[in-house]
Amino acid sequence: MARMRRAGWFVMVAVMMAGWMGVLGSVRGVAEAGVIASGTSDAGSRVEDMAKVQAFLENKVVVQKLVDYGVTPAEAMAKVEAMGAQDLHRLASLTDRAAAGTSDALGFLIGLAILIILIIVIMKLMNKEIVVR
Numbered sequence: 001m002a003r004m005r006r007a008g009w010f011v012m013v014a015v016m017m018a019g020w021m022g023v024l025g026s027v028r029g030v031a032e033a034g035v036i037a038s039g040t041s042d043a044g045s046r047v048e049d050m051a052k053v054q055a056f057l058e059n060k061v062v063v064q065k066l067v068d069y070g071v072t073p074a075e076a077m078a079k080v081e082a083m084g085a086q087d088l089h090r091l092a093s094l095t096d097r098a099a100a101g102t103s104d105a106l107g108f109l110i111g112l113a114i115l116i117i118l119i120i121v122i123m124k125l126m127n128k129e130i131v132v133r
Contacts, residue, residue: 049092
């Protein structure tokens, strides 16, 4: 006990935490697992997914990247048509995220304007003078 007083309060806290973790570790819970049914088996969602992927493949940036990798757009579309429903749905959901990530010049200009405003605010808070000539 005297040794713990000399070592400091953090040793006591460490011992209490180790004891608490031991108590929590000894309590066992029940885990349950099961299979979740997929909702992508109907033909309507396949048509929607195919339309999303086709629209994405018609993008000029995507076409250029395909050509750079040596794949023609017709070959890519043939591969997409041969995909299963689950793979097609996964690809369609990825194209949604990729399309949201791509931006045009307007998005770049808005980001640049926000950055400039942020720099001006920081400079004003630091009592620095900004002179534009």
